[in-house]
Amino acid sequence: MLVLLIGSGGREHALATALAADPAVTALHCAPGNPGIGQLAHLHPVDLADRDAIAGLAVELGADLVVVGPEAPLVAGAADAIRAKGIACFGPSQAAARIEGSKDFAKSVMVAAGVPTARSRTCATAEEAAAALDEFGAPYVVKDDGLAAGKGVIVTEDRAAALAHAQACGRVVVEEFLAGPEVSLFVLTDGITARPLVPAQDFKRIGDGDTGPNTGGMGAYAPLPWAPPDLVDEVLRTVVEPTLKRMHELGTPFAGLLYVGLALTADGPKVIEFNCRFGDPETQVVLALLASPLAGLLHAAAVGRLAGQPTLRWRSGSAVTVVVAAANYPGTPKVGDVITGAEVPGVIHAGTARRPDGALVSSGGRVLSCTAVGPTLAAARDAAYGLVAGVGMEGCQYRSDIAAAAIEGRIAI
Numbered sequence: 001m002l003v004l005l006i007g008s009g010g011r012e013h014a015l016a017t018a019l020a021a022d023p024a025v026t027a028l029h030c031a032p033g034n035p036g037i038g039q040l041a042h043l044h045p046v047d048l049a050d051r052d053a054i055a056g057l058a059v060e061l062g063a064d065l066v067v068v069g070p071e072a073p074l075v076a077g078a079a080d081a082i083r084a085k086g087i088a089c090f091g092p093s094q095a096a097a098r099i100e101g102s103k104d105f106a107k108s109v110m111v112a113a114g115v116p117t118a119r120s121r122t123c124a125t126a127e128e129a130a131a132a133l134d135e136f137g138a139p140y141v142v143k144d145d146g147l148a149a150g151k152g153v154i155v156t157e158d159r160a161a162a163l164a165h166a167q168a169c170g171r172v173v174v175e176e177f178l179a180g181p182e183v184s185l186f187v188l189t190d191g192i193t194a195r196p197l198v199p200a201q202d203f204k205r206i207g208d209g210d211t212g213p214n215t216g217g218m219g220a221y222a223p224l225p226w227a228p229p230d231l232v233d234e235v236l237r238t239v240v241e242p243t244l245k246r247m248h249e250l251g252t253p254f255a256g257l258l259y260v261g262l263a264l265t266a267d268g269p270k271v272i273e274f275n276c277r278f279g280d281p282e283t284q285v286v287l288a289l290l291a292s293p294l295a296g297l298l299h300a301a302a303v304g305r306l307a308g309q310p311t312l313r314w315r316s317g318s319a320v321t322v323v324v325a326a327a328n329y330p331g332t333p334k335v336g337d338v339i340t341g342a343e344v345p346g347v348i349h350a351g352t353a354r355r356p357d358g359a360l361v362s363s364g365g366r367v368l369s370c371t372a373v374g375p376t377l378a379a380a381r382d383a384a385y386g387l388v389a390g391v392g393m394e395g396c397q398y399r400s401d402i403a404a405a406a407i408e409g410r411i412a413i
Helices: 010-020 051-061 071-075 078-083 103-113 126-136 159-169 231-249 282-289 294-302 377-389
Strands: 002-007 027-032 065-068 088-090 120-123 140-144 153-156 172-175 182-189 194-196 205-207 211-214 219-222 256-265 268-275 318-325 347-349 352-354 360-362 366-374
Touching (some): 010 282, 010 294, 051 078, 078 088, 103 120, 103 231, 103 268, 126 159, 140 159, 153 159, 153 211, 159 172, 194 231, 219 282, 231 256, 282 318, 282 366, 318 377
Parallel strands (some): 002 065, 065 088
Antiparallel strands (some): 140 172, 182 256, 205 211, 256 268
């Protein structure tokens, strides 16, 4: 099977690692990729905003399967353009990708499907946002209605800051705050059959102790030793199945990866958000534990045959990933710094580039994800931070508390 992977971040490097390990994959290509992915796949330049260029590359390569990693090409209709060429594509249609592309649309789907989620108001003016903030009270939750690379959400006790965020975004969804530990659940689906992956937890804030502004994610771990044993079954029953049913009713069946972001509240799991693709950095830990070959699963989901796939197999133990970010992230990151110690197993590249002289340099905010598997969560965490210690990059920053609360038994529902 010739597989073309679209994207250039840490999620795509993790996907490339799993795809390259699948014996069914005879050739792996990636566009545009990064230096880490380039060790596993043939790289091709492509404009991720150009759906026709992506589809054209798939035709040129004779791809048997295209896996679209990032949300922006999916929301722009890349999967539709690829399927129009008669090529299997893992990723939802443009219409179905609105479940991430518009927070308002996602809320409308959840309400119609009876999915447990936070009460919310969609606001287009400062006056509407102010009224919604007063209705729900603090902590204030304000979400940009459109795509914002994981940084369009503010959760704050400061009403003025919440209102300023709403005004900066324009159209927003204001929600009540959901109290409880957060969980990420990935679900492979062909629109009818749903196959859940192992739940993970990520860390959105830049600083230790969940302080500072939101980021695209500063680390993750899986599985969750503190989660209720029936959590996945409950989420499939109350969230995933009703959502897939509602998407069918709308004439926009969702096939691909449904990312369910949850808060485990005192009243049970409630949806914080949906995404239309693998999440980053949770993908790094979830795929590190997946023992089943990935390409066959993604192809089956792409062509409507997921029900015929065998039960998923998982490696024992735990996985932890720690993101190494550039100075000033999540603001405008400092780029161009030389990176050392990053070309070893377990270090996943995200914002990296190769200089003409061959040096590896930073090219984005989240630069690397140091990922390790161990027999216990504590062992995996120690190994991940061991990788972090081996990385050299001027001004780099990372959280020192990834998975610590879970190991110390400090997470409670």
